[in-house]
Amino acid sequence: xxxxxxxxxxxxxxxxxxxxxxxxxxxxxxxxxxxxxxxxxxxxxxxxxxxxxxxxxxxxxxxxxxxxxxxxxxxxxxxxxxxxxxxxxxxxxxxxxxxxxxxxxxxxxxxxxxxxxxxxxxxxxxxxxxxxxxxxxxxxxxxxxxxxxxxxxxxxxxxxxxxxxxxxxxxxxxxxxxxxxxxxxxxxxxxxxxxxxxxxxxxxxxxxxxxxxxxxxxxxxxxxxxxxxxxxxxxxxxxxxxxxxxxxxxxxxxxxxxxxxxxxxxxxxxxxxxxxxxxxxxxxxxxxxxxxxxxxxxxxxxxxxxxxxxxxxxxxxxxxxxxxxxxxxxxxxxxxxxxxxxxxxxxxxxxxxxxxxxxxxxxxxxxxxxxxxxxxxxxxxxxxxxxxxxxxxxxxxxxxxxxxxxxxxxxxxxxxxxxxxxxxxxxxxxxxxxxxxxxxxxxxxxxxxxxxxxxxxxxxxxxxxxxxxxxxxxxxxxxxxxxxxxxxxxxxxxxxxxxxxxxxxxxxxxxxxxxxxxxxxxxxxxxxxxxxxxxxxxxxxxxxxxxxxxxxxxxxxxxxxxxxxxxxxxxxxxxxxxxxxxxxxx
Amino acid sequence: xxxxxxxxxxxxxxxxxxxxxxxxxxxxxxxxxxxxxxxxxxxxxxxxxxxxxxxxxxxxxxxxxxxxxxxxxxxxxxxxxxxxxxxxxxxxxxxxxxxxxxxxxxxxxxxxxxxxxxxxxxxxxxxxxxxxxxxxxxxxxxxxxxxxxxxxxxxxxxxxxxxxxxxxxxxxxxxxxxxxxxxxxxxxxxxxxxxxxxxxxxxxxxxxxxxx
Numbered sequence: 001x002x003x004x005x006x007x008x009x010x011x012x013x014x015x016x017x018x019x020x021x022x023x024x025x026x027x028x029x030x031x032x033x034x035x036x037x038x039x040x041x042x043x044x045x046x047x048x049x050x051x052x053x054x055x056x057x058x059x060x061x062x063x064x065x066x067x068x069x070x071x072x073x074x075x076x077x078x079x080x081x082x083x084x085x086x087x088x089x090x091x092x093x094x095x096x097x098x099x100x101x102x103x104x105x106x107x108x109x110x111x112x113x114x115x116x117x118x119x120x121x122x123x124x125x126x127x128x129x130x131x132x133x134x135x136x137x138x139x140x141x142x143x144x145x146x147x148x149x150x151x152x153x154x155x156x157x158x159x160x161x162x163x164x165x166x167x168x169x170x171x172x173x174x175x176x177x178x179x180x181x182x183x184x185x186x187x188x189x190x191x192x193x194x195x196x197x198x199x200x201x202x203x204x205x206x207x208x209x210x211x212x213x214x215x216x217x218x219x220x221x222x223x224x225x226x227x228x229x230x231x232x233x234x235x236x237x238x239x240x241x242x243x244x245x246x247x248x249x250x251x252x253x254x255x256x257x258x259x260x261x262x263x264x265x266x267x268x269x270x271x272x273x274x275x276x277x278x279x280x281x282x283x284x285x286x287x288x289x290x291x292x293x294x295x296x297x298x299x300x301x302x303x304x305x306x307x308x309x310x311x312x313x314x315x316x317x318x319x320x321x322x323x324x325x326x327x328x329x330x331x332x333x334x335x336x337x338x339x340x341x342x343x344x345x346x347x348x349x350x351x352x353x354x355x356x357x358x359x360x361x362x363x364x365x366x367x368x369x370x371x372x373x374x375x376x377x378x379x380x381x382x383x384x385x386x387x388x389x390x391x392x393x394x395x396x397x398x399x400x401x402x403x404x405x406x407x408x409x410x411x412x413x414x415x416x417x418x419x420x421x422x423x424x425x426x427x428x429x430x431x432x433x434x435x436x437x438x439x440x441x442x443x444x445x446x447x448x449x450x451x452x453x454x455x456x457x458x459x460x461x462x463x464x465x466x467x468x469x470x471x472x473x474x475x476x477x478x479x480x481x482x483x484x485x486x487x488x489x490x491x492x493x494x495x496x497x498x499x500x501x502x503x504x505x506x507x508x509x510x511x512x513x514x515x516x517x518x519x520x521x522x523x524x525x526x527x528x529x530x531x532x533x534x535x536x537x538x539x540x541x542x543x544x545x546x547x548x549x550x551x552x553x554x555x556x557x558x559x560x561x562x563x564x565x566x567x568x569x570x571x572x573x574x575x576x577x578x579x580x581x582x583x584x585x586x
Numbered sequence: 587x588x589x590x591x592x593x594x595x596x597x598x599x600x601x602x603x604x605x606x607x608x609x610x611x612x613x614x615x616x617x618x619x620x621x622x623x624x625x626x627x628x629x630x631x632x633x634x635x636x637x638x639x640x641x642x643x644x645x646x647x648x649x650x651x652x653x654x655x656x657x658x659x660x661x662x663x664x665x666x667x668x669x670x671x672x673x674x675x676x677x678x679x680x681x682x683x684x685x686x687x688x689x690x691x692x693x694x695x696x697x698x699x700x701x702x703x704x705x706x707x708x709x710x711x712x713x714x715x716x717x718x719x720x721x722x723x724x725x726x727x728x729x730x731x732x733x734x735x736x737x738x739x740x741x742x743x744x745x746x747x748x749x750x751x752x753x754x755x756x757x758x759x760x761x762x763x764x765x766x767x768x769x770x771x772x773x774x775x776x777x778x779x780x781x782x783x784x785x786x787x788x789x790x791x792x793x794x795x796x797x798x
Binding site: 313 | 696697701702
C-alpha cells in the first residue's frame with residue numbers, strides 16, 4: 001500500500017464506511033484525480049463530497065494561490081500534504097505601475113519557513129509580484145534538496161547575491177527564470193557559482209539583468225547542460241558570443257539573444273547564420289536588443305518555424321519588420337514596438353495568417369511630442385489578415401469607434417482585448433464622440449471575452465454594455481472613465497464571472513463600491529484608486545462582509561475622509577498582520 | 587529661466603494628439619495644468635470674455651471660427667534633453683512645464699507600462715543618439731548655452747522646441763514661429779498672439795516686458 005493510503009486510514013476512522021459508500025476504491029479515485037492538472041477542475045472535484053475532497057487533497061502536487069493573502073501557509077499545508085510545486089502571486093497588479101507603496105507586503109519568507117517544515121521535497125516555486133530577500137533565497141537554496149525550478153516575475157527585494165546562493169546550492173536545478181524584477185544587480189558573478197559538475201539546467205533566463213556576466217563561465221555551463229532548451233541572454237552578451245553559444249546548443253527551443261548590434265565581419269555573420277540555421281527546434285525568439293536591420297537576415301533560417309517572436313526590445317522600422325515577417329509564416333505570437341508603425345502592422349496582416357496574439361508597446365510612452373507610433377489603421381490591417389487573433393495588447397495615440405467595430409467583426413474570437421489609448425479620456429478622434437461604441441462592439445461580438453482593458457473617453461454607457469454583454473468577463477481594467485456610480489454598478493450587477501476588477505481615476509463612489517457587496521466574495525480582488533470612495537464607505541463594506549479584507553492605503557497630505565487607494569479581497573486567513581503603517585485594514 | 591509661452595489657434599478641425607476633451611477637464615484639475623490654462627484664458631484682455639475662458643477648450647477641444655485673435659501656446663522644457671526620458675511620473679498631456687517639480691500634477695503609473703520596461707527604454711535611448719528619428723536629439727549639441735522652450739500651436743499635433751537665445755525680439759520670435767508652423771498649418775500672421783506662462787503660472791501676453 002502506498003504511504004498516503006496508510007496515513008489516510010489512520011486519519012479517518014470511518015474509512016471502512018466511506019469505502020462501502022463510494023462507488024469505487026479510493027486508490028482508483030486518487031489515481032484518476034492525479035491526472036487532473038487544472039486547479040479549477042480540482043477545486044470543482046473537491047466540492048463533490050467528502051471522499052472526493054480527501055482524495056483530491058492527497059493527490060494534489062501543485063497548488064496555485066492567486067492572492068497570497070487569501071490563505072495562510074499553515075492552512076495550505078494542512079489541506080495539501082503532498083505539494084511539490086507552488087505558484088504564488090502577491091501584490092495587486094497596479095504595483096507594476098508604481099501605484100502600490102514600496103513596503104506593502106507579500107513577503108515570501110513566512111511561506112518558505114512553513115514549506116521547509118511541511119514540504120521538504122518541494123521542487124518548484126513560481127512567484128509573481130512577491131517580495132523576496134537574499135536571505136529568503138539563501139534559505140530556499142539550502143532547505144530543499146530536491147529543488148528544481150525557480151521562476152521570479154515582477155518580484156523585488158533581492159539582489160544577484162541571492163541568485164548566487166541558488167546557483168551554488170541547488171544541485172538539481174533545472175530552471176532559473178528571472179524576469180522583469182526589481183533586482184539589485186550587483187554584478188554578474190552569480191553565474192559563475194554553478195559548480196563545474198552541474199549539468200541539469202534546462203531553462204536559464206537572465207535577460208533582464210543588466211550587468212556583464214563571465215562569458216567563459218556561461219559558455220562552459222551551456223556546453224555541459226545538454227538538456228538546455230530555453231536560454232535567454234542579457235544585453236551584455238554580444239553577437240559573436242551568441243554564435244559561440246549556439247554552436248554548442250543547437251537543441252535550443254527558445255532563445256533570447258543578447259545585444260544584436262555590434263559590428264560583425266562577413267565571416268562572423270556567416271558563422272552566426274550557420275549556427276542559427278542548425279537550431280531546428282527553435283520556436284521562440286526574443287532579445288534582439290538594439291537590433292540592426294542588416295543583421296536580421298541571419299535569423300531567416302530560424303524564422304520559418306518560429307511561433308513566438310518578441311521584438312519588444314528592438315526598435316525596428318516598418319520596412320525592417322516587413323522583411324523579417326516575410327520569413328515567418330507560422331507566427332502565432334508577435335510582440336513589437338510601435339516604431340514599426342502602421343505600415344509594419346500591415347506587413348503583419350499580410351504575412352502572418354496564423355497569428356493569435358499581438359502586443360504593440362510604445363517606444364516613447366511619456367513623450368507627447370511623438371506623433372509616430374501606431375494608429376487605428378495598423379490594428380485594422382492586422383485584423384483583416386489575422387482572423388485567428390484572440391489576444392491583443394495595443395498602445396496607441398488615436399482610435400475610432402468604427403475601427404474597433406471593424407476589428408472585432410474580423411476577429412470575433414477575442415479572449416483578451418487590452419486597448420490603451422495613451423491620452424487619458426481621449427474621444428474618437430474623427431467623430432469626437434466617446435469610445436463607448438467601440439467597447440460596446442467588443443463585448444457584443446466577442447462572446448468569449450475573458451479580459452478587457454478599456455481606455456479613451458468613456459461614459460457610463462460603456463459599462464452598461466459590459467454589464468449586459470460581457471458574460472464571460474473575468475478581468476476588467478478601467479482608468480479615467482465613466483460618468484457616475486451607475487457605470488460600476490452595471491459591471492458589478494452584470495458580469496457574473498468577474499474575478500478581478502481594477503479601477504483608477506474614475507468617478508465611482510461609495511454607492512458603486514457597495515453595489516458589489518454580494519459579489520466580492522466570489523472575486524479574487526478589487527482595486528480602486530483615485531476614485532470617490534470614502535473611509536466611511538470602506539468601513540461599511542468591512543462591517544457587512546467580515547470575510548473580506550478591506551485595506552486602504554493612505555497618501556500623505558490627503559483628506560482623512562477620502563479613501564485614496566482601496567484594495568478589497570476575500571480571505572480565509574483573516575486580516576493580515578504584516579501591513580505597513582500606511583495600509584489600514586478596516 | 588523657466589518660461590511657458592502660449593500660442594493657441596482655434597480651429598474647427600479636431601486637434602490630433604492633444605484631444606483633451608471637455609470631459610477630461612475635471613480630471614485635469616488635479617493636474618494643475620488646468621489652472622494654468624484658465625489663467626491664460628483670463629489674460630486675453632482684448633477678447634470676448636466667454637471666448638477667452640473657452641480658450642482652454644479651444645486649445646484642446648472644439649473650436650469655433652469666431653475668435654479672431656488666436657493665442658499661440660508655448661511652454662518650456664529644460665535645456666537638457668536627457669530629462670525628456672523620464673520615469674513615468676511625467677504627465678502624458680503636459681500642459682505644464684515638464685520639469686516643474688512643484689506642481690504635483692503628473693499622472694503616476696500612466697500609461698500602464700511596467701517599470702522595468704521604462705528602464706529599458708531609458709537605457710536604450712543613449713545608444714540611439716545616432717538615429718535621430720525626431721528632432722529631440724538635435725538639441726544635445728547646444729547644451730549649456732541655449733534656453734529651450736517648447737512651442738505648441740493649436741491645431742498642430744507636433745510640439746516643437748526652439749532656442750530662445752537665437753532671437754532678439756518678440757517679433758522675430760513670433761515671425762519664426764509662424765514660419766515654422768506654417769508647414770503644418772496655413773497661418774496668417776495677424777491672427778496669432780504669443781502668450782507665455784511664467785514661474786508663478788500666470789499667463790501673460792508676450793511683449794509687455796522688454797525682451798532681455
